[in-house]
Amino acid sequence: MSNIPKIVILGAGYGGILTAQRLQKELNYNEADVTLVNRHDYHYITTHLHMPAAGTDSIENTRVPISRLIDEFKVDLVKSSVQEIRPQEKKIILEDGTLSYDYLVIALGGESESFGIPGLAEHALTIRSINSVRLIRKHIEYQFALYKNEKNPQERINFVVGGAGFSGIEFVAELADRIPQLCKEYDVDPNLVNIYNVEAAPTALPGFAPELVDYAMDVLRRKGVTFKIGVAIKECTASGVLLATGEEIKAATVVWTGGIRGNHMIEAAGFETARGRVKVDEYLHAPGHENIFIIGDNALIMNPEGRPYPPTAQIAMQQGVCCAHNIVTSIRNQQPKKFVFSNKGTVASLGKGEGIAVVGGKHLKGWTAAQLKKVVDMRYLFTIGGIPLVLKKGRFL
Amino acid sequence: MSNIPKIVILGAGYGGILTAQRLQKELNYNEADVTLVNRHDYHYITTHLHMPAAGTDSIENTRVPISRLIDEFKVDLVKSSVQEIRPQEKKIILEDGTLSYDYLVIALGGESESFGIPGLAEHALTIRSINSVRLIRKHIEYQFALYKNEKNPQERINFVVGGAGFSGIEFVAELADRIPQLCKEYDVDPNLVNIYNVEAAPTALPGFAPELVDYAMDVLRRKGVTFKIGVAIKECTASGVLLATGEEIKAATVVWTGGIRGNHMIEAAGFETARGRVKVDEYLHAPGHENIFIIGDNALIMNPEGRPYPPTAQIAMQQGVCCAHNIVTSIRNQQPKKFVFSNKGTVASLGKGEGIAVVGGKHLKGWTAAQLKKVVDMRYLFTIGGIPLVLKKGRFL
Numbered sequence: 001m002s003n004i005p006k007i008v009i010l011g012a013g014y015g016g017i018l019t020a021q022r023l024q025k026e027l028n029y030n031e032a033d034v035t036l037v038n039r040h041d042y043h044y045i046t047t048h049l050h051m052p053a054a055g056t057d058s059i060e061n062t063r064v065p066i067s068r069l070i071d072e073f074k075v076d077l078v079k080s081s082v083q084e085i086r087p088q089e090k091k092i093i094l095e096d097g098t099l100s101y102d103y104l105v106i107a108l109g110g111e112s113e114s115f116g117i118p119g120l121a122e123h124a125l126t127i128r129s130i131n132s133v134r135l136i137r138k139h140i141e142y143q144f145a146l147y148k149n150e151k152n153p154q155e156r157i158n159f160v161v162g163g164a165g166f167s168g169i170e171f172v173a174e175l176a177d178r179i180p181q182l183c184k185e186y187d188v189d190p191n192l193v194n195i196y197n198v199e200a201a202p203t204a205l206p207g208f209a210p211e212l213v214d215y216a217m218d219v220l221r222r223k224g225v226t227f228k229i230g231v232a233i234k235e236c237t238a239s240g241v242l243l244a245t246g247e248e249i250k251a252a253t254v255v256w257t258g259g260i261r262g263n264h265m266i267e268a269a270g271f272e273t274a275r276g277r278v279k280v281d282e283y284l285h286a287p288g289h290e291n292i293f294i295i296g297d298n299a300l301i302m303n304p305e306g307r308p309y310p311p312t313a314q315i316a317m318q319q320g321v322c323c324a325h326n327i328v329t330s331i332r333n334q335q336p337k338k339f340v341f342s343n344k345g346t347v348a349s350l351g352k353g354e355g356i357a358v359v360g361g362k363h364l365k366g367w368t369a370a371q372l373k374k375v376v377d378m379r380y381l382f383t384i385g386g387i388p389l390v391l392k393k394g395r396f397l
Numbered sequence: 398m399s400n401i402p403k404i405v406i407l408g409a410g411y412g413g414i415l416t417a418q419r420l421q422k423e424l425n426y427n428e429a430d431v432t433l434v435n436r437h438d439y440h441y442i443t444t445h446l447h448m449p450a451a452g453t454d455s456i457e458n459t460r461v462p463i464s465r466l467i468d469e470f471k472v473d474l475v476k477s478s479v480q481e482i483r484p485q486e487k488k489i490i491l492e493d494g495t496l497s498y499d500y501l502v503i504a505l506g507g508e509s510e511s512f513g514i515p516g517l518a519e520h521a522l523t524i525r526s527i528n529s530v531r532l533i534r535k536h537i538e539y540q541f542a543l544y545k546n547e548k549n550p551q552e553r554i555n556f557v558v559g560g561a562g563f564s565g566i567e568f569v570a571e572l573a574d575r576i577p578q579l580c581k582e583y584d585v586d587p588n589l590v591n592i593y594n595v596e597a598a599p600t601a602l603p604g605f606a607p608e609l610v611d612y613a614m615d616v617l618r619r620k621g622v623t624f625k626i627g628v629a630i631k632e633c634t635a636s637g638v639l640l641a642t643g644e645e646i647k648a649a650t651v652v653w654t655g656g657i658r659g660n661h662m663i664e665a666a667g668f669e670t671a672r673g674r675v676k677v678d679e680y681l682h683a684p685g686h687e688n689i690f691i692i693g694d695n696a697l698i699m700n701p702e703g704r705p706y707p708p709t710a711q712i713a714m715q716q717g718v719c720c721a722h723n724i725v726t727s728i729r730n731q732q733p734k735k736f737v738f739s740n741k742g743t744v745a746s747l748g749k750g751e752g753i754a755v756v757g758g759k760h761l762k763g764w765t766a767a768q769l770k771k772v773v774d775m776r777y778l779f780t781i782g783g784i785p786l787v788l789k790k791g792r793f794l
Binding site for chain 1: 528529532535584
């Protein structure tokens with residue numbers, strides 16, 4: 001037992017990694033013990049997952065060993081899966097042990113939200129982790145291989161992507177880029193392949209200006225995507241999807257990108273949540289817990305207009321920095337800082353050489369936006385790993 | 398209608414390609430019309446299929462466009478699937494047309510023989526074509542991806558190979574070489590993966606000297622293969638195999654290499670067959686049909702000891718040469734040549750840097766045999782496509 005405060009960070013995503021890195025920088029020697037818990041020994045770049053999922057980039061460009069990002073003399077790494085959070089006991093139950101804490105940072109990331117659509121959890125694939133996108137990639141390739149060995153059933157080369165939000169559109173774009181390669185590799189006529197993008201909301205890419213949405217949809221239509229906007233998925237089955245219109249799309253591959261909710265462990269821990277997310281205070285504290293910070297997909301924060309900020313990498317990183325600062329000030333009995341989100345802009349990739357972006361109120365399209373996306377990716381690599389990581393994982397083409 | 402005799406070759410495997418190439422060389426201008434019918438527009442190197450199946454080499458190194466091998470001014474190519482052979486009408490029914498012939502060469506290749514084992518045709522994969530090995534490769538990768546997304550069920554990473562003959566052993570060796578790469582790629586502990594090679598016969602690699610068989614099995618055991626020799630597969634199910642011993646091996650992947658039989662279309666055409674193969678005369682004629690030649694996997698030829706030669710690439714190629722010659726002599730009213738098999742030796746690969754070989758009565762093992770295998774592969778590429786093909790497809794490592 002020591003008197004040194006123990007800080008435990010759950011999750012090594014954007015929020016968790018930034019918290020850990022800031023703590024290791026700001027804390028003095030022997031000022032606190034920091035433990036970072038993560039289920040894998042690698043950090044992955046969630047905003048990049050749509051590429052390895054479609055097969056247009058490698059898995060290895062999408063993950064980094066945590067040991068490269070953290071100074072293991074300053075931060076302990078525990079590779080384990082969190083089972084339970086017990087705020088009353090200040091304890092974390094891992095699959096293979098327990099941890100106690102004085103300060104806790106919950107940065108566990110969200111979970112796929114299926115909105116109660118029957119069959120989705122069983123039959124649809126989701127873009128949420130290295131393992132899940134590797135499955136999507138292999139599933140797609142496997143369908144092509146099966147197509148050529150069975151009696152060429154159309155459902156093998158029909159692809160349904162549920163959700164035309166940010167992730168849905170970015171994935172659809174990559175998939176459309178990958179199909180011609182797959183067709184060449186498997187000797188399949190590209191005209192036979194169908195990609196459907198189904199979205200229940202009245203528009204694709206909510207939050208973007210209509211002009212940019214139209215541009216994005218035009219780009220994707222030219223790449224062969226068929227949109228079904230304003231059409232809900234009623235049911236997902238082993239052989240495809242049933243739409244609210246009554247139409248059935250036969251497809252052996254359904255990828256669901258329709259939404260994200262907070263982690264179920266947060267509700268289980270007794271926090272009050274909305275869709276699994278906790279309304280944190282302006283210092284990122286969980287309500288009633290000065291020693292617990294919730295950041296990233298699990299934190300609910302309102303913008304000045306009173307609507308929640310969507311969960312993004314950008315906000316999670318800024319929260320990580322703020323939360324690390326507020327832990328340090330708490331240890332030092334100093335004043336904490338309020339979290340203020342600073343919007344650096346938004347870029348959506350539309351596949352090779354295409355994109356849309358909103359930066360400082362300006363709208364960008366096409367090649368410029370695509371380049372900007374790469375700059376954002378590389379800036380992130382630089383932030384967490386410096387120039388060596390940019391050189392190792394950055395894409396310069 | 399012309400008076401020029403029409404030669405139709407069914408199949409562009411070893412026998413068919415060699416027949417076509419020899420005919421285009423030996424025939425004079427306007428002496429005959431040659432048509433080569435094949436289901437794909439490529440020729441594939443069957444003896445190499447175990448590598449792309451396991452994923453240790455690419456599909457593209459295993460196939461060659463037929464147009465590169467044949468002079469299309471001299472030989473017509475028809476890409477179609479043969480449905481029926483009608484010797485009485487001298488007609489071939491294709492999936493999309495018909496062809497008539499004066500001379501017919503049946504070089505359609507064999508089919509997988511399941512010896513009536515229940516479930517094998519439904520659940521086991523086979524190494525028989527580009528499409529089927531692409532499926533094996535993708536199936537294996539998909540199991541690893543599923544393993545990481547399900548609750549790590551052992552059957553996903555158990556692999557059963559039925560048959561320890563030539564193809565079974567060569568595939569098992571490549572698979573054993575591939576597993577460590579797959580484990581690295583998918584973050585799986587290699588010690589958890591099992592490869593079982595099950596053979597009903599009392600020995601692996603029948604036809605090889607016991608000394609070489611022992612050597613081969615030792616090499617493969619060291620690579621992690623578990624042998625079940627003298628044990629029959631009683632049934633193949635969706636979840637694995639049941640052995641005659643009562644043991645059950647749970648495995649999502651069963652690859653059957655246990656045997657080959659002649660093509661069902663040959664029996665359907667009314668020829669007398671044994672396991673689908675036709676006992677041809679010494680000139681390679683089908684019995685009673687001076688204008689029909691049967692070569693390769695569908696021809697049954699006895700060795701001087703009265704036992705059938707096993708179907709190999711080597712014998713098919715020699716038959717192709719002989720059959721082309723005998724068609725030319727028939728057109729010219731000259732004497733045909735008897736087919737005599739000249740055994741150039743046998744080499745089995747045991748994966749990277751390992752092999753066994755019998756050449757001119759000598760036994761070779763290890764690195765020397767592995768090099769010899771490459772020489773044989775390259776000699777074949779040279780035979781059918783000259784130096785350009787060796788440079789394009791040859792493996793020099």
